[in-house]
Amino acid sequence: MIDINQELRTFEDEKFHDECGVVGVYEPGNKQNARSVYFGLHSLQHRGQESAGIAANLGGKIQYYKEMGLVQEIFNDEIIERLQGDIAIGHVRYSTAGESHASNAMPLVVYHKGGALALAHNGNLVNARILREEMQDNGVIFQTSIDSEVIAALIARHLKNSTIEEAITQTLQVVKGAYALVITSANKLIGVRDPNGIRPLCIGKTDKGFVLSSESCIFSLLGARMLRDVEPGEMVVIENNEIKSFKYAKGSRRASCAFEYVYFSRPDSDIDTRNVYTARNLCGKILAKEHPVEGDIVISVPDSGTVAAIGYAKESGIPYGEGFIKNRYVGRTFIQPDQRMRELSVRLKLNVLKENVAGKRVIMIDDSIVRGTTSAKIVRMLKEAGAKEVHVRVASPPVTDPCFFGIDTPDKSKLIAATHTIEEIRKGMGADSLGYLSVEGMLEAIGLGDDKVCTACFTGDYPMELPESGMEFED
Amino acid sequence: MIDINQELRTFEDEKFHDECGVVGVYEPGNKQNARSVYFGLHSLQHRGQESAGIAANLGGKIQYYKEMGLVQEIFNDEIIERLQGDIAIGHVRYSTAGESHASNAMPLVVYHKGGALALAHNGNLVNARILREEMQDNGVIFQTSIDSEVIAALIARHLKNSTIEEAITQTLQVVKGAYALVITSANKLIGVRDPNGIRPLCIGKTDKGFVLSSESCIFSLLGARMLRDVEPGEMVVIENNEIKSFKYAKGSRRASCAFEYVYFSRPDSDIDTRNVYTARNLCGKILAKEHPVEGDIVISVPDSGTVAAIGYAKESGIPYGEGFIKNRYVGRTFIQPDQRMRELSVRLKLNVLKENVAGKRVIMIDDSIVRGTTSAKIVRMLKEAGAKEVHVRVASPPVTDPCFFGIDTPDKSKLIAATHTIEEIRKGMGADSLGYLSVEGMLEAIGLGDDKVCTACFTGDYPMELPESGMEFED
């Protein structure tokens, strides 16, 4: 019998996964900022579906609640009511295989010399293991396998003789990697972004306070307006209803994650002043210029390919249409399928819209291809439905290298573009033609400047030195 | 404080709701047809999210399981395993206010003279109350408020001296209304459609058996191919791996529900030989002809307006784009919002994509407008995001009359088009212009023939006589 969960996993493995989303809300006098954080996390749910948590800070006393599950499954009004605080922070986390412990959920709340501190982290350190071992050599214990505990332990060590701002600054001299941090302690809400600004973090302004968020798409819901992004190497400290800015690192190049534009972020977010929809749409347009093909209809692999597909259609003049219908109710299923149900992993989620593809030359836009296993199934479904030709166009460059900066990434050996030529990939998936967006095209679409974007997973050009072992994974 | 669930309810009330989806699978020798029914229901989840159930028939002995919740929440492998049978039927049900009893879930399983019978019903009888009272006068008791119990009681009464086919036929001489029935008893799987064929029901063929389903979109997942629709007034009896057809009613006009094309059914389903996507897309195109307007972008209220919007854009030559981003993780939330969060019901689900609307003349396509309360909020959001003009186009005619045939419908007094002129509606929603598709346009798009479609909710022209009291609701 087919292992359906393995199958479904395969389907999800086809995409990269972000590991986290973070939110912080500061509104003195409003004791129920946890409520705003809740709705913020709800709108960041696409950044992580494994676990979620909220910590509320009332005059330095921190209450928290975190659990496995979706935001709306975890919290109820009674729990939110208990989370009283002038400041609240929250976190959603993606499920990386084998590490699904409730104890790895965030925010991480620790009790140090001066009181309590809550920390939410999006990203990944490249020297976490070595830092951890160093501290363990000095008798420090760890209770989780998350990087955030390393950061918290370092901050605590420095708090001995320092203010929290100093302790964080000293800690950030040592840790390397990607991080967007939201921290609360005493009467402060603090936001930090790594020196390269790999992971996003932006600041919103409400009538009576401030919001920090991985993405700006939550602002209108919370009644906030975009103030600005936190800068690479910047720490912002919100206290007494003011923001103070500290530059704790200098000279690094900005390297905003390209995949936030290509796939992760919601199209209604602005990342480092560039709108995601615009960038994604431009990817489609430039893709049309780089890989034109004659066809009757432009379709997308929903939902993530749709924005680029619209762009491709516009640029090419070939009409956009829906080629697949997506089941909106797909969650976890524990029912094993009948043996006759082939490719169930795909079919449970997508069904071909025959009317639009039968007898047609179909141009299918996907946002990215990681392993390539699902693409073959999708192309086969289109052909079975009568498509005369299937031309696959990918609105991002071939993925050739793993990410060490907060994205759940397979081994290089499992990245199809790392081990196969474009022609081999095309053949494997049974497409009539295959075209990827060029790195240059993608950079043009993002529009931040060629040297301001991290394209490591497409080029192997990492924005910082990696430890010798290359990849560093938590065990 | 705002009552969030009331708010969310409002949002959902903006659309009509279908009340059910039904599935039946017949494969002698395969004892686990419940498994196929499960996956079928999973793909019909859009037809009802309140409760679901499966009954399996093994040589006349019927096991069943039904519960409140989504299909994938209710069943697990152990339950499916217990549902052994050569025949299995299933049902999903929509939550109509105040009637959320587990005991109203289907299939309904009853024990009559000759054994057990399971019945799943999509539709609504218009004379259920009077039939129920008549039987109660004769000492029959009812344990639920669902029409299906009336049908089952009638069949049972006739079974005294008849075969099941005769008993059903006799029953159908008496009941009036809309019904697509899937019944199993003894070694038979039976499908019935009312004399007008208002609610859909189609037949699929697998290698070793047959599938009955409200919609054909489940067939590819189940390895089935579309055979044909059950005809109005037809009963099909599947036994000994053969289908026999009985015409139990004659002379009624076919009246396929227009709303199945406009909103209910999945675009990848064919209803009475007409593909839903094609019809919906044509609605958009004809709407563009009927209500042209100058504009910069055509957007849709996702997801249901998208197919028509693509059609409108194509016909008008104005580019299609996304105006809203929909949160894919919206389920039930029990957290009360902060008072500052205005229009949360809409904002939790939709966020304006500023880049696409700011400074533009926006043409917004909605599939239908029922109460009009949400439309005003959506238009306001667009204007706040900087839209220069908002032209609302509705891809179906004004809804002026309630449905008595299986759709959860508000009172006529709450149907905005029943009590307001188009100009009043436009003004109320703050749109710069407003245009509805004409009934003729919709009929042309559906393409079944003008007299073969039920347009009662747009015209008040019901395909059958209604009881004097007009509407008949279960209390």
Next chain:
Amino acid sequence: MIDINQELRTFEDEKFHDECGVVGVYEPGNKQNARSVYFGLHSLQHRGQESAGIAANLGGKIQYYKEMGLVQEIFNDEIIERLQGDIAIGHVRYSTAGESHASNAMPLVVYHKGGALALAHNGNLVNARILREEMQDNGVIFQTSIDSEVIAALIARHLKNSTIEEAITQTLQVVKGAYALVITSANKLIGVRDPNGIRPLCIGKTDKGFVLSSESCIFSLLGARMLRDVEPGEMVVIENNEIKSFKYAKGSRRASCAFEYVYFSRPDSDIDTRNVYTARNLCGKILAKEHPVEGDIVISVPDSGTVAAIGYAKESGIPYGEGFIKNRYVGRTFIQPDQRMRELSVRLKLNVLKENVAGKRVIMIDDSIVRGTTSAKIVRMLKEAGAKEVHVRVASPPVTDPCFFGIDTPDKSKLIAATHTIEEIRKGMGADSLGYLSVEGMLEAIGLGDDKVCTACFTGDYPMELPESGMEFED
């Protein structure tokens, strides 16, 4: 590997099981009588742990809630709040194998000609099948396998031309068996007991109303005082805050169930004017007279043997002590034991108190022995703990015949005393001696008069004629 649940089942199978407990509360003006019913059911939980339900009657409109599980697991304040009514009735049900459907839970609520009716039933009909078939022949359908549905269907049939009191009376002319019924309809609370009074039902008086209950032990909790038992063949109708009594049957002999005194009822209940503790304690005393033996300590198989053991000790002059410690936290476990864990089913619940038995001649009192499987294990545990002698004394007569009146009973072939001599049983369980209370002794202890007690399971002398087939079980 051992099937632990099979094992645990075995342990529970050692005792007879009552099938139900019923409660009704009538207090006009108090809309939350469901609250009192809840606490009443909570105190009747020992009568049934499978499912529970409450129906509340507000001016004839009946709301209900029923579920699988323990009373305190099923209900919460929100559910109770919704169950508004001047009258409320409730039911707890025991889990009989294979019939664990939520749809078999009670109260049964049906909608008949004149309105709604809720019914809770403790007992078993001996002619349910034939009545059911008769009605099915006339086209009546059934949705459950419980007798109560037969009773409700008959009442409904008679309601055509009758008052509810008449309809019930007419129904009771036809049904045969054991029943304690609590019914509510319109503004009435009705209690009925079968012509032999096999199953108990008593009436309590509160300041503002009345309580009906299977057992009087709930009265003090509800602020009620014992008024009297419902008499055999009596129907009491509570309306306008008055009780009216109807004798619907005459001439039958009273036959109160002996097992209520021996095992089922709580010791703090009075059944038909006789206190259960007193009867059970007397059983022990008379047992001591009938089967004296030299010994050092009298112990009980807790908890059900304790009252008799205290009596035995008192009468014999041999000191009472605890021989076993019972784990108070035993519920359902789903963990399979290690193979080395022998007799886990017993050991999970009981542990020998070595200090009290090692080197001693132990007299062990059990309330009853049904299959005898567990007794052997318990005797072996005592011997392993060093007991010099183990003398088993059973505070009820040998169980030789099945019950058809509401007790879950194994086949006669599985009743050890039906197929073995006392000496064989003694040998089988490895006891040094074995003595059962005589039927006469038990009747003396109960003290109702020799002909007023049903002793059928000990004597085969059933208080009414049984259908030819003998036992009638629902399939």
Next chain:
Amino acid sequence: MIDINQELRTFEDEKFHDECGVVGVYEPGNKQNARSVYFGLHSLQHRGQESAGIAANLGGKIQYYKEMGLVQEIFNDEIIERLQGDIAIGHVRYSTAGESHASNAMPLVVYHKGGALALAHNGNLVNARILREEMQDNGVIFQTSIDSEVIAALIARHLKNSTIEEAITQTLQVVKGAYALVITSANKLIGVRDPNGIRPLCIGKTDKGFVLSSESCIFSLLGARMLRDVEPGEMVVIENNEIKSFKYAKGSRRASCAFEYVYFSRPDSDIDTRNVYTARNLCGKILAKEHPVEGDIVISVPDSGTVAAIGYAKESGIPYGEGFIKNRYVGRTFIQPDQRMRELSVRLKLNVLKENVAGKRVIMIDDSIVRGTTSAKIVRMLKEAGAKEVHVRVASPPVTDPCFFGIDTPDKSKLIAATHTIEEIRKGMGADSLGYLSVEGMLEAIGLGDDKVCTACFTGDYPMELPESGMEFED
């Protein structure tokens, strides 16, 4: 309206509560020792009902699972299956108010220099706060408020240059208080008891390995036999299927907790070679000598007073009987009672058995009285039921001082015997006479020797110096 949970809390507050139970199982080759730990915890459930956890150690790699709830609610076969290890340890925890975090559940698993370590702790440190602050001054962070984290952090610090045995020994030079520890790391199972041996810990032997447990009552279930108690100040290290003993502390006086004999432990456990039943029974006998009174019946407040009551009855020659029936199904209820239900907290659990007390001079044995609030209600219930006289006898001395060694204890101001004379207490509870067991009588009953028992809560004579602040509670 009465707050039922406050009421129920009151009822539970009447007794002291132990905070934990610990188990460790070592059987090389048996990868499923978690299974044995599960059943062990199941039998130690009376020691803590808030949360439970199991950690399994497979060659140094530790997997764990812990949750809020009862043992049998938390675990299922799938979870146990995943907990593979030659060694497994487990823990049950009592719910102390306000601290009900899942993150406080045990075992605590930490990752230190040399690998992973799991630790389960029963007891309380008196210098945890100061140790915690010292470490926090050095930059150590804490993630919970449990003492165990302090112990683990200290062990980790010493592991820098030491073996695990040395690190534990060094740690135990610093921590002060009561502790029974079960630790696993590498291929070792380690048991430790504090220098006074306040909290119990004993060693069992199975065919292929060893068991450590708070109480010996679990041994027969696990197929183990009692080897011996861990001695005060002893660390036992089980490795290579051998036990090695280390005396890490010398010269302290043994001070076994008296309350383990009086109330906490199961009667079928032996604590420091003395059987609990025997001690408790002797308490009753000596109480009868110290406080004789004329009476008709000796009853107990079930279940904890029963053993002593049997002793009292034996010694006094006055017959023992049951005065109360306890509802065996009382768990958490969330239903608010009706206002008329007085003393519901008691009545939900206990009902007077009128037959045994009406018109009688009742001698009621309670094991201990802490706050005295419940006693008054119980005495009133007896009087209302017609008791002529109620003589309260308490099978332990007056509780006058709080415990700092692992028992959840109210403020001294809330200990009724700390602030009232015996006569005042008697009057307050409405008893006709009141007698407490003397400290000497209790010591005689325990029989360990007068100076080998901790009687601090009765005498204020603590077995070790306390920090100046007196009591040390986690905030």
